[in-house]
Amino acid sequence: MKFLFYTALAILLSWSSAHSQVFLGGTGNVSFQSVDNNNPNGSVKTKSLILNPRIGFFLSDNVVAGLELGYENHDYAGYGDYHLLSAGLFSRYFFKNHERIRFFGDLSATYGIGQELRTGDKAFDIQEFRAQLQPGVSFALTPKVHLQLTVGNLQYGVSTPNGYSNSTKSFSVSLNRIGAGIWFAL
Secondary structure, three states: OHHHHHHHHHHHHHHHHHOOOEEEEEEEEEEEEEEOOOOOOOOEEEEEEEEEEEEEEEOOOOEEEEEEEEEEEEEEOOOEEEEEEEEEEEEEEEOOOOOOEEEEEEEEEEEEEEEEEEOOOOEEEEEEEEEEEEEEEEEEOOOOEEEEEEEEEEEEEEEEEOOOOOOEEEEEEEEEEEEEEEEEEO
16 A cells, blocks of 8 residues: 555656646535434534645646545544544546636545544544545636535545454445635646
């Protein structure tokens, strides 16, 4: 896995010398949710914060590739919390639309480490791999500054708590994950 990561990084750095534009940006998600699941203790209230800064290079007018960092914090009131730090690779393809409004698709693969704490239980160190596809739209404020909005995602993940031999594999399609961000073409 390290070899693949460093090989991709070397390719990105070599391409950066051929293309002068650097992509610098990211997204943030903040959510508050209450789920009534007929639990005798009442509904489950969740607060989440997700930050994903990115740096990449324009490989062409429509393609960006680069590195992504991630931070997630989910607080399940009365049930525990979950924290994750991640790093990985991303690519973005911009569809030819309008000069100021462009639709895009993001593809990313990340590896993360974190901790899950369940109320009344011990903390679990976790390792997680995710691959996801996410659509979005970008609004150009100037030729170099853009606001972006991402809605939903298609995600595959594998999560392994340390000390356990079993992994949790998940595949999800979500429309309730909305992210707002900004990016700069430097």
